[in-house]
Amino acid sequence: MYLGNEIHSAAVYIETNRPIENFDRQLIEVFLSNISIGYENVTLFQQLKHAAYIDPLTKTPNRNEFIQILQDTRRYEAEHNVAVLIDIDHFSDVNDGLGQDVGNELLIAVTFRLIEEFGTYAQLGRIGADVFGLVGPDTELTPERLQAVFDEPFKASEHSLQISATFGFCHLTDTAEQGLTILKHVYIALNKAKKHLGQNFQYYQAEMEDEMAERLALLRMLRQDFANDKLQLWYQPQVSLTTKQVVGMEALLRWPQPNGQFISPAVFIPLAEYSGLIVEIGYWVMDQACLQIKQLQKQGYTGLRIAVNVSMPQFRSHGFVQSVIDCVTAQQIDPQLLELEITESVVMDEPKIVIDALQKLKNFGIKVAIDDFGIGFSSLNYLQQLPLDRIKVDRAFIRDIDKPAGEVIAETIINLGKRLNLATIAEGVETQAQEQVIVAMGCDEVQGFMYARPMPPAELLAFLQQQKS
Numbered sequence: 397m398y399l400g401n402e403i404h405s406a407a408v409y410i411e412t413n414r415p416i417e418n419f420d421r422q423l424i425e426v427f428l429s430n431i432s433i434g435y436e437n438v439t440l441f442q443q444l445k446h447a448a449y450i451d452p453l454t455k456t457p458n459r460n461e462f463i464q465i466l467q468d469t470r471r472y473e474a475e476h477n478v479a480v481l482i483d484i485d486h487f488s489d490v491n492d493g494l495g496q497d498v499g500n501e502l503l504i505a506v507t508f509r510l511i512e513e514f515g516t517y518a519q520l521g522r523i524g525a526d527v528f529g530l531v532g533p534d535t536e537l538t539p540e541r542l543q544a545v546f547d548e549p550f551k552a553s554e555h556s557l558q559i560s561a562t563f564g565f566c567h568l569t570d571t572a573e574q575g576l577t578i579l580k581h582v583y584i585a586l587n588k589a590k591k592h593l594g595q596n597f598q599y600y601q602a603e604m605e606d607e608m609a610e611r612l613a614l615l616r617m618l619r620q621d622f623a624n625d626k627l628q629l630w631y632q633p634q635v636s637l638t639t640k641q642v643v644g645m646e647a648l649l650r651w652p653q654p655n656g657q658f659i660s661p662a663v664f665i666p667l668a669e670y671s672g673l674i675v676e677i678g679y680w681v682m683d684q685a686c687l688q689i690k691q692l693q694k695q696g697y698t699g700l701r702i703a704v705n706v707s708m709p710q711f712r713s714h715g716f717v718q719s720v721i722d723c724v725t726a727q728q729i730d731p732q733l734l735e736l737e738i739t740e741s742v743v744m745d746e747p748k749i750v751i752d753a754l755q756k757l758k759n760f761g762i763k764v765a766i767d768d769f770g771i772g773f774s775s776l777n778y779l780q781q782l783p784l785d786r787i788k789v790d791r792a793f794i795r796d797i798d799k800p801a802g803e804v805i806a807e808t809i810i811n812l813g814k815r816l817n818l819a820t821i822a823e824g825v826e827t828q829a830q831e832q833v834i835v836a837m838g839c840d841e842v843q844g845f846m847y848a849r850p851m852p853p854a855e856l857l858a859f860l861q862q863q864k865s
Contacts, residue, residue, distance in 0.1 A: 406435065451522040453500055454507040459579075462521030462529045466568075467575030469519075469531050474568040478534040479578055481564040481586045482510075482542065487526035494555060501552040502559070513545055523579070527586075531568075539563060539597040562589050566600035584608060614659075615667050618651070622677060627651055629684045631702070632850040633859065634821060634843045637835055642863055644701035644735070646843065647685045648850045649677070669707050678710045682720055686727040686734060688853060693729070697860055703735040703765060708742045711749050717756045724762070731761030735786065739768045743778050751781050758783035765821075769809055779816075787813040789839070791824025797833050810837045 408428060416424070449461035457465060469477055484506065491499040503526070510520055510528060518532025530537055542563050549556040564586025571581045581600045589598035621627060631645040651659045668674040685702045692700055710716050724731045736757065743750050743766070754764050765786035766779070789809050796802025806822070813820040822834045825844035834842065848859060 406431075454504060454522045456507060457519070457521035459521070459523045462519075462523055462531075463575035463579055465519050465521065465531055465575070466529075466578040467573065470568045470571070470573050470575070470578055476534055477532060477568045478537050479566045479568060479582050480530040480537050480542065481523065481582045482528040482530070483562045483564075483586055483590070484526040485560045485562060487559075490552075490557065490559075494552075498552050498555060502550055502557055505550040505552055509545055509550070513541070529579075529582075534567060537565075539565070539595075543596070560596070562586060563597040564589055564600070565597065570600060570602070581605070611667060614664065615671055615673070618664055618668060619673060621651065622673070622680075627677070627680070628852060629681060629688070630850040630852050631688070631856045632843060633848040633856070634703075634841050635847045636841055637831075637839060642700065642860060643841060644703060645856065646703045646737070646850075647681060647688075647705075649681060650850075665707075669709055672709055674707050674709050675713045678706065678713075679719055679723075682723045683726075686723045686729055689729045689733050690727045691853070692857075692860075695857060695860075699733075700860075701733045701735050701763065703737045705737045705739075705767065706742070708745050708750075711742070711746070711753050717753050720757055720762065721760055724760075732763055735763035735765055737765045737767045737788070740766065741768075743782065747778050747781075751778070751783075755783050767823075784816070784818055786819045786821060787816075789820065789822040789834075791844075794822050794824045794830055794834070794844075797830055803833065806834065807837045810834070810839050814838065 408431065410424065412420075449458060449464075450456070451458040466479055469479075484502075487499065487502075490502055503522070506528065507520070507522070510530070514520065514530060514532060514536065517536055518530045521529045523529045542561070546559060546561050549558045551557075564582045564584070566578065566582040566585055568578065571578045584604050585598045585600040588604055589596060592598060628650040630648050630650050632648060633642045634644045634646065635641065636643045649661055649665070651661075651664055653659060665674070668677055681704055685704045689700070689702055692698075720734075720736070721731075724734055736754070738750065738754070758764055763785040764783055765788060766782065766784055767788045768790045769787055787809065789806050793802050793806040793809070797806050810820045810822075819840045820838075821841040821843060822830075822839050823843045825831055825834065825842045826846050828846070830844075831842065831846065851859060
């Protein structure tokens, strides 16, 4: 008796001691149908198992299977073994620029090279879209040997692609037995490595998890306090060096605590940016700044501008440009009294998005200033394309202005501003000696503790009234 389909087939031989009658034939056909269904179910189960544990592109263990490999290795061979995650840098650029087919071929090429280099003593898996995992001896899976894998370009279709990668390591003796926990620890090391500018790898340490837990607790507290309107917007006056009068102010975010202290913006602003909360906070800051301009106008201070810092997540946010315009329109203020401050790093991150957004806002009448100029990797090409009104000399150069290098850089930035017809403002001015130097350089405005510290709205109004009298 034959049974089967287009994919699988089989023959069944039945030995009897008498002739087969019609009734026997019917029973045999039912029997064979059951066998056929059973074979198909087994095949389907094997296919399901394969789909559940094997990556279809690279034919290596997927995330589920790799977690089990981690768990088994930790349980039986933890000593001298290490787990590694390999994250291909900027892989999305390959997909976006050359197409997903080329991206897939690149992943296969990386798989083959990793197997060629480490396949005899390490187990490989594909953990995510552009993340691979390895488990094996710590003497073989080292940062140096992994880096060597990416020293030569990879062939993908007709392309020869030079790529880089970031590595997270975890000794299996430094972590729990559960595979999922091990993977989490390696990811913690990988994320730490991504933030490290000096090197592209990091080994897991227990304190990293504590640090991450503290960051998450701080983020939860920030979300809660923001929702409860506990954040404050303070203002630091900016003074004209010609008239000695206040011409504007910079809006600065403050996060007060119950004990009267403040959490530093250097701590919570990067956290808000990383989590995306900065987009919501940014809307609130913009609204408060426009409201403050309106309040100052009611008090007779009609020409004072307010500068607001803008981060990259805000530029990426859908509707950012319109939200700024809506804030200005809602308060019925002159758009020229609102100034957006951006840093070099924001411009260099995604120049097209930033320049396009700023050009639209500039056309509406909003002013634009570049902050911390000279601190990062300055690009004069982008500086020329930006619709700027003002350039700020960073406090680092003002602090070192009595040193030859600091003085040269500060003067260069101020002269550059003049040549580009931009107003110049020096921040962080704290002494008369610093003021005298920047006056001689021809700087237009100043901001610093010598003139005024950041202050809440009520104190700002009192300060302006005192200046007026």
